[in-house]
Amino acid sequence: MKINVLFISSLLFVFIFLSSCSNEKEDKKTSNLLLLLLRPDRAENYDRDVQIITHTIIASPFVTYDTNYSDEDLNYYKDLVETEIARYPRGYLIKARAEKIVFTRNLSIGSRVGYGALSRPEENTIFLNVEDGLKSRSIFNPAAPWTYYSEERLSNGIHHELTHSMDDTMGYWWDPKWKSLNDPSFQYGSYQFSIDNYNSRPLSSQSPLTPFWNPIDGFVSEYATSNFAEDRADVGKAIQGRQFSYLNEICATDPIVAAKVRLMIEQMNRFWPFPGAEDSQWKRRFSEIRCN
Secondary structure (H helix, E strand, O other), X not given: OXXXXXXXXXXXXXXXXXXXXXXXXXXXXXXXXXXXXXXXXXXXXXXXXXXXXOOOOOOXXXXXXXXXXXXXXXXXXXXXXXXXXXXXXXXXXXXXXXXXXXXXXXXXXXXXXXXXXXXXXXXXXXXXXOOOOOXXXXXXXXXXXXXXXXXXXXXXXXXHHHHHHHHHHHOOOOOHHHHHHOOOOOOOOOOOOOOOOOOOOOOOOOOOOOOOOOOOOOOOOOHHHOXXXXXXXXXXXXXXXXXXXXXXXXXXXXXXXXXXXXXXXXXXXXXXXXXXXXXXXXXXXXXXXXXX
16 A cells, blocks of 8 residues: 555656656646556546537637538448448447547648548547548549548548557557667668559559558558558557458568557557457458558
């Protein structure tokens, strides 16, 4: 008991010290991390429903959007996202501070437009953008294959943003172990995206289109080369999304990606270590990944 009191007292001292030295954003992240350390981590702490929010403007710094999406596009995307969320153990999104899933149209951040999604764990929110004509794009048109956006590919989005949220919650803002897996000569942001859409596999006879095509050693996608956070988020979505078979193909020839996948799975299990997860599709997916 004495040891526990001393431990908690030490954490409180560190909390007060860091709070006095940090700026507001860093202070909020530090506070959330220390609160996780101070509070016993139990599944029942997170036993509540995720809120699915439509046709509503949620105030968030620098974020703007409208809600003039069609019912057809909204319901198509919403049903898909709810199916993907159900893969996770109950409470997983709550712990990841993704309690609210907000559907938007024309999602923008400041002057930057065209966002497909945004994770805001400090606000317990993930924003998902509903593109015009999204439902019709799920049908392959041989005359215009570049318009195709399959359900399988669309499913990746929520898993990408949820990985961002998990990383922020656990303090994975930089991981020397992860970075050490990259080729020593590689620097994030140095890769030149292909002339095709950087988030798409180059057009070929292989469909559906996928962002997972291992453009250079160590990376599942072009977008993953942008920075540390996007590298991790794209590995997370490759694991849990519906296009995980491409990840297995990459792991068969790229030991760096395979090592990143193993590390990500280890950290996901550490994030949600509670009994009962064995029955979830989230947990079963780990046994379907061939990255040993």
